[in-house]
Amino acid sequence: MKITKVKGIYDILGKEAEIFSLIEETFFRLTKHFGYKRVFLPILEKEELFVRSVGDSTDIVEKEMYTFLDKGKRKVALRPEGTAGAVRAYIENQVFLSESYTKWSYFGEMFRYENPQAGRRRQFYQAGCEYFNAPSPLADGEVIYLAYRILKELNVNAKLYINSIGCDKCRGPYKTLLIDYLKSKEDKLCSDCQKRLKRNPLRVLDCKNPVCKDIIDEAPNILDHLCECCKLHFEQLKEILDILKVPYKIDPFLVRGLDYYTKTVFEFKVDSLGAQNTVLAGGRYDKLIKELGGPDIPALGFAMGVDRVALCMKEAIKDTRHGVILLPLDEKLLPYAVKAFKLLSESTSILEQIKEDIDTKKFNLVLKLMKDEKLRDFLVAVRDRIELPNKISKIRKMFSLADKKNFAYALIIGEEEASKNLITVKNLDTGNQFQLSLNMFEG
RNA sequence: GUGGGCGUAGCUCAGCUGGUUAGAGCGAGGGACUGUGGAUCCCUAGGUCGCCGGUUCAAGUCCGGUCGCCCACCCCA
Structure with missing residues (x-):
């Protein structure tokens, strides 16, 4: 069951x-x-x-x-x-x-x-x-x-x-006035309103029944009795x-x-x-x-x-590309991918430091960020969202996943990248890609 | 509480006046395609036809009940 x-x-x-x-x-x-x-x-x-x-x-x-x-x-x-x-x-x-x-x-x-x-x-x-x-x-x-x-x-x-x-000063007198008026028309009111008249006469005022509406139009107006x-x-x-x-x-x-x-x-x-x-x-x-x-x-x-x-607001949320996903090409590259994941995720504090504290150990990166729009956009995306794949499969599959899950960037983690301590960053909107050294995020 | 409509795959729905192994499209998983997504093609999985009972040789289909959903009344955000 x-x-x-x-x-x-x-x-x-x-x-x-x-x-x-x-x-x-x-x-x-x-x-x-x-x-x-x-x-x-x-x-x-x-x-x-x-x-x-x-x-x-x-x-x-x-x-x-x-x-x-x-x-x-x-x-x-x-x-x-x-x-x-x-x-x-x-x-x-x-x-x-x-x-x-x-x-x-x-x-x-x-x-x-x-x-x-x-x-x-x-x-x-x-x-x-x-x-x-x-x-x-x-x-x-x-x-x-x-x-x-x-x-x-x-x-x-x-x-x-x-x-x-x-x-409480003006509503009481108005209520009696209203009740008197409604009582004079009581036989014409709908059955619901006849009940309302006894229990909560003010509620007669927002009845949807057209017959009652006509009666209500002629009723004493509270605004005249404040x-x-x-x-x-x-x-x-x-x-x-x-x-x-x-x-x-x-x-x-x-x-x-x-x-x-x-x-x-x-x-x-x-x-x-x-x-x-x-x-x-x-x-x-x-x-x-x-x-x-x-x-x-x-x-x-x-x-x-x-x-x-x-x-x-049914249409308010549109699916926009955001964030990055790391794509290790095979199981052997998992440790390198995890390291890159951690470095990138933690690097985003740099974006805050730019505003507050330019005198940082990561001065070089900051300088680079200030000049390099591409890199800045990328790090903004990282700050928004960074994920590892749920499982490692063929590169084609993982790209397809990155697309379906609306990532803005896919990061290719292959043998070549691992040996040079870099990652390949692909912008999934434009299809452009560039390589990025992880050195600058370390230390 | 009252009235009307509807319940078939994850979603949207076909399924004739009851007839044998219940279908499609989309989605999901896999493949065509061994370091590059969106396209195309192929394959696969997934259903006690909401549930219970009745009628019948035979019920997704008909009847009764029940639960749920949608819409409206009452009322409220």
């Missing part, structure tokens, strides 16, 4: 893995650029954390969490999202005592028990960041700009939608986005599924992905830290759906 993977949980290999790495690398480069520090947070948390933060009437908590009792009979859950755990860690470690503000970034797997479909998996990856103690709309602008830059850098063509859903503070905050945010030249659309019907959001919410959507087209989303959660037992500290953040972004 063959053991297979669990439904909705996937191995990430090959091209998809390369794209994941590229996303991760880009994400951390840009978050670091804007002052975020990477943190590593638990995948397993107490179930109660998510019930209290995400909201006990959300679908995530009601039916999508992987929960179980551990051997100590603790009710635990695999994290369905990242913010709750980050906030818990922020409070538990009392980070607010030693830092005036805190910016965290993370990348990791999340779990939700849903039926899989395009852009939806039971184990999926999010790259997210959280910005604690950030009351000003400057923070909203900066966070959205960061998200915008990441997607831009990854060549993901997404449109930004923003909204404000107010704070308190002065929220209104000003939203106005300032729009101004900041304009200065940053981040294009956006205001969507007064944009509400997020998680309970903890206040004021600013935003989503980046693509149109190439089918039904699951939100690739990045986030917002402000000014009350969450307090609700989870911490001080009254405003914060905001976002999460990017890595699997979804990767789907948009």
Whole structure:
């Protein structure tokens, strides 16, 4: 009996893995650029954390969490999202005592028990960041700009939608207004919306049913009912986005599924992905830290759906030639090939030394490198990747392998080379080759 | 949780209204080609036809169930 993977949980290999790495690398480069520090947070948390933060009437908590009792009979859950755990860690470690503000970034797997479909998996990856103690709309602008830059850098063509859903002062009165309106049309709403009306009336606003859409168009608009503070905050945010030249659309019907959001919410959507087209989303959660037992500290953040972004980047990785492979012509030449392998691999530190420390023992090599473009390109390729073959076979075979594995250079290690302490370097793109003495790498 | 479509070689797929040893292309390994890759030609390996049960003289093909995949709903990144 063959053991297979669990439904909705996937191995990430090959091209998809390369794209994941590229996303991760880009994400951390840009978050670091804007002052975020990477943190590593638990995948397993107490179930109660998510019930209290995400909201006990959300679908995530009601039916999508992987929960179980551990051997100590603790009710635990695999994290369905990242913010709750980050906030818990922020409070538990009392980070607010030693830092005036805190910016965290993370990348990791999340779990939700849903039926899989395009852009939806039971184990999926999010790259997210959280910005604690950030009351000003400057923070909203900066966070959205960061998200915008990441997607831009990854060549993901997404449109930004923003909204404000107010704070506890203005959302309450608006909610009753909305409920009153929807109740007057209740018989016309779809059955889902009739249920939403009772459990989470704001969610009626993003129903896709055309009949509901017409009703929603006439519904009271939250933006007309914000308190002065929220209104000003939203106005300032729009101004900041304009200065940053981040294009956006205001969507007064944009509400997020998680309970903890206040004021600013935003989503980046693509149109190439089918039904699951939100690739990045986030917002402000000014009350969450307090609700989870911490001080009254405003914060905001976002999460990017890595699997979804990767789907948009199918063509992003092209097979370019890179690196070098050593081709010993027969078994006898193995020791010489291994020696060359070590010398070349270690020589690449020279490339760094050129920048910092020209006064080196390997001055001659450095001088040569500065003049010899061919040699420099070759060593750059060596630094990128250097491999020995998986087995020694006919030269023809090994060249074919070098080609298929997309090496930029093949190094021929033969009797003649070994006797003169050199290697023959063949550029697999141009077909040109030259010989290189190993003497200069020694000592 | 609900609905629709689909499961045949590593991948993409043929396989007629059930009929005997289940095919192709690509990929993989080897050879033609003894120090030079991409091209061409030849050879080889790789399958309990997703799994279990049923109908039948006979099932990859029909029926039921189950698991998985894809798509959508719900919902979300």
